[in-house]
Amino acid sequence: MFGDLFRQRRFEALVRAHNDELWRLGYYLSRDPMVAEDLVQETFLRAWRAFDELREAATAKAWLYTILRREHARLYERQRPDTSDDETLFDRQEDPAPGPEDFGQIDELRTLIMELPTKYREPLVLQVIGGFSTEEIGAMTGQSANAVQVQVFRARQKLKEKLKNSSPREVRHGLS
Amino acid sequence: MDCREVREQLATDALRLSPELKQHLQDCQLCRAAAERERAFARRLHVALMVPTPVGLADRVLWRTLGTRPKRSGLRRTGLLATLAAGLLVVALVPRTPEKIPTPRGPSAFELASISIDHLSHEPDTPLSTTVVPPPMLRAGFVQAGLALVGNPGEVRYLRPCPVGPYRSLHLVMADDEGPVTALYLRDSPNLGRLDLDGPEYRTVVRPHLNGNWVLIARRGQIITDIESALVNAVAMPPQLAANGYAGSDSQTHL
Numbered sequence: 001m002f003g004d005l006f007r008q009r010r011f012e013a014l015v016r017a018h019n020d021e022l023w024r025l026g027y028y029l030s031r032d033p034m035v036a037e038d039l040v041q042e043t044f045l046r047a048w049r050a051f052d053e054l055r056e057a058a059t060a061k062a063w064l065y066t067i068l069r070r071e072h073a074r075l076y077e078r079q080r081p082d083t084s085d086d087e088t089l090f091d092r093q094e095d096p097a098p099g100p101e102d103f104g105q106i107d108e109l110r111t112l113i114m115e116l117p118t119k120y121r122e123p124l125v126l127q128v129i130g131g132f133s134t135e136e137i138g139a140m141t142g143q144s145a146n147a148v149q150v151q152v153f154r155a156r157q158k159l160k161e162k163l164k165n166s167s168p169r170e171v172r173h174g175l176s
Numbered sequence: 177m178d179c180r181e182v183r184e185q186l187a188t189d190a191l192r193l194s195p196e197l198k199q200h201l202q203d204c205q206l207c208r209a210a211a212e213r214e215r216a217f218a219r220r221l222h223v224a225l226m227v228p229t230p231v232g233l234a235d236r237v238l239w240r241t242l243g244t245r246p247k248r249s250g251l252r253r254t255g256l257l258a259t260l261a262a263g264l265l266v267v268a269l270v271p272r273t274p275e276k277i278p279t280p281r282g283p284s285a286f287e288l289a290s291i292s293i294d295h296l297s298h299e300p301d302t303p304l305s306t307t308v309v310p311p312p313m314l315r316a317g318f319v320q321a322g323l324a325l326v327g328n329p330g331e332v333r334y335l336r337p338c339p340v341g342p343y344r345s346l347h348l349v350m351a352d353d354e355g356p357v358t359a360l361y362l363r364d365s366p367n368l369g370r371l372d373l374d375g376p377e378y379r380t381v382v383r384p385h386l387n388g389n390w391v392l393i394a395r396r397g398q399i400i401t402d403i404e405s406a407l408v409n410a411v412a413m414p415p416q417l418a419a420n421g422y423a424g425s426d427s428q429t430h431l
Contacts, residue, residue, distance in 0.1 A: 027227060033317060040233065
């Protein structure tokens with residue numbers, strides 16, 4: 001009896017610790033707040049059923065993210081990520097793009113993130129919201145760390161470019 | 177580690193720096209400046225990605241998985257229900273003209289107000305939400321609720337589809353100078369005319385619109401006609417539903 005209670009308390013702590021960031025991941029994967037909640041619900045339902053398999057609390061976060069990604073893939077029968085970017089990261093890169101700290105509003109940035117292809121958006125969200133390293137994201141998504149690095153890099157570059165292009169003329173002037 | 181490698185690493189993750197990279201930054205002024213730019217972008221990216229999450233999500237998850245009831249404030253719930261009861265009593269005792277509250281329609285409009293306040297008592301923290309719902313989420317929320325956002329409804333600080341009594345509803349919290357206003361759109365609820373009930377503690381307005389009703393709940397005496405108008409003007413029936421004769425009901429409202 002006390003074992004069950006302890007198990008429930010542990011699970012409740014897990015839910016309260018991770019529900020927000022899982023919802024955000026679900027939101028950025030599905031681009032739909034309602035689907036995001038469904039994904040979180042399904043994720044925790046599956047997590048509860050398999051809770052005894054979770055041996056180390058330290059791995060709980062990656063475990064939950066993986067479940068949510070699978071749920072999302074199951075919902076949308078998503079294709080396996082295109083790993084054609086698995087190449088030398090900066091072959092075509094000249095100097096790094098100018099920093100966009102002076103331009104772009106947060107709302108605009110959110111919209112641009114939503115417009116990114118899934119293969120760029122997902123690793124970016126996993127990195128920024130989940131705090132995962134490229135190696136961890138690679139393990140989670142079945143890709144090499146190098147491929148993830150490329151995707152994250154390109155996601156950021158695309159956002160910077162779009163922000164730069166949509167910025168007021170006077171701001172761009174200072175950066176060109 | 178040369179400058180090129182440093183810039184490459186910074187452009188991928190400016191917040192997770194290797195010891196070699198840190199050492200390079202100490203010695204290279206240009207790369208230090210680049211690192212600062214990338215860090216500024218990373219911070220902005222983080223802020224952008226941290227969209228507000230639905231209030232009460234953890235409670236709903238726990239309810240579904242463990243059957244654990246959400247932690248609620250019994251005092252608030254009692255207070256809200258007492259407010260409604262007192263409001264109903266005031267309305268019953270104060271003579272009113274038939275034009276203002278049509279007698280045959282009144283009780284059912286009260287019922288819409290009642291189930292809405294009861295719903296609010298289940299989510300007592302929602303009016304306290306301070307994070308603004310971004311426009312893409314707002315539009316998506318209305319689409320999911322079978323509505324189209326065609327104008328600016330004002331600042332929305334909470335958005336969630338909720339079942340309210342037997343109705344599918346969209347639950348919003350609107351920002352207002354005088355305090356937050358809860359707005360519930362009860363889809364497919366009957367058009368019973370407009371009801372404005374200013375109770376001892378809360379003001380409740382039921383406003384027929386399209387194929388349902390808005391139920392607005394604010395503090396007593398709060399003027400919420402601006403928000404009411406903004407919602408009515410900003411929300412429309414999606415074209416495909418309108419084309420199928422899913423008619424609005426605005427023509428019958430009593431404003």
